[in-house]
Amino acid sequence: MRFSIITLFGELIEPFFETSLLKRAIEKKLITVEIINLRDFGVGKHRKVDDYPYGLSSGMILMCEPLKKALVSIEGENKYVVLTSPSGILLKQDLVENNLAKKEHIVIIAGRYKGIDQRFIDKYVDLEISIGDYILQGGEIPALIIVETVSRFVKGVLHSIDSAENDSFSKGFLDSPKYTRPKVFEDMNVPEILLSGNHKKIEEYEEYQSLKLTYKRRPDLLKNKDLTKRQKEIINKIKLEDKNGKT
Numbered sequence: 001m002r003f004s005i006i007t008l009f010g011e012l013i014e015p016f017f018e019t020s021l022l023k024r025a026i027e028k029k030l031i032t033v034e035i036i037n038l039r040d041f042g043v044g045k046h047r048k049v050d051d052y053p054y055g056l057s058s059g060m061i062l063m064c065e066p067l068k069k070a071l072v073s074i075e076g077e078n079k080y081v082v083l084t085s086p087s088g089i090l091l092k093q094d095l096v097e098n099n100l101a102k103k104e105h106i107v108i109i110a111g112r113y114k115g116i117d118q119r120f121i122d123k124y125v126d127l128e129i130s131i132g133d134y135i136l137q138g139g140e141i142p143a144l145i146i147v148e149t150v151s152r153f154v155k156g157v158l159h160s161i162d163s164a165e166n167d168s169f170s171k172g173f174l175d176s177p178k179y180t181r182p183k184v185f186e187d188m189n190v191p192e193i194l195l196s197g198n199h200k201k202i203e204e205y206e207e208y209q210s211l212k213l214t215y216k217r218r219p220d221l222l223k224n225k226d227l228t229k230r231q232k233e234i235i236n237k238i239k240l241e242d243k244n245g246k247t
Helices: 012-017 020-027 064-072 093-096 118-124 139-152 162-166 199-217 229-243
Strands: 002-007 032-037 079-090 105-110 127-130
Touching: 002 012, 002 020, 002 064, 002 139, 012 139, 020 032, 020 139, 064 105, 064 118, 064 127, 079 139, 079 199, 093 139, 105 139, 199 229
Parallel strands: 002 032, 002 105, 079 105, 079 127
Antiparallel strands: none
């Protein structure tokens, strides 16, 4: 998997790739990351990359020409161009797993200022992505989020691909609560079922807890979800318990 990030502030994101799993993934050549400084492709002696917008808008807009030159400078074919933008579709796990993780080379343009010239978007951008309904100074943090979440599906980045496939949202639900040693912490015990060694019972317990947590904290994830018969029974049981004040 190859990532190319076009940005005006490469110094903000370089340290991110010098730690933890991503650093090891880069060292093992499981992924490659290159940072392209948009300023290097600016117009004129001052390397201008932005200008005032036409119309009534305020602020500054990134220009087409520097963006095109930066994009063309990236070698290779099969480039999938992503723009971080508040106008984009919301980044969700199914988008990562079923689209982005299947690409060979993702080019991420970190938006800045009031946006970029729409003509560049129309001609060169394959997908606009937003990470949420809030305001950031620029697209560098969203770009890092995209790289990290996609990299988890590259074979060898995690110790086991199961770690990615079983995380929260991978199956459409929040993950069940997790516990580790010691067995007792401040008079609170690890649930006995998790210590039983009965894999079937543990699996059933964790599925129940996963659905319970999703129902209580993210009920929107259950809407229009194609639930199995067992999952429907679990949800109905949780609703009944909730109604009776047992959960």
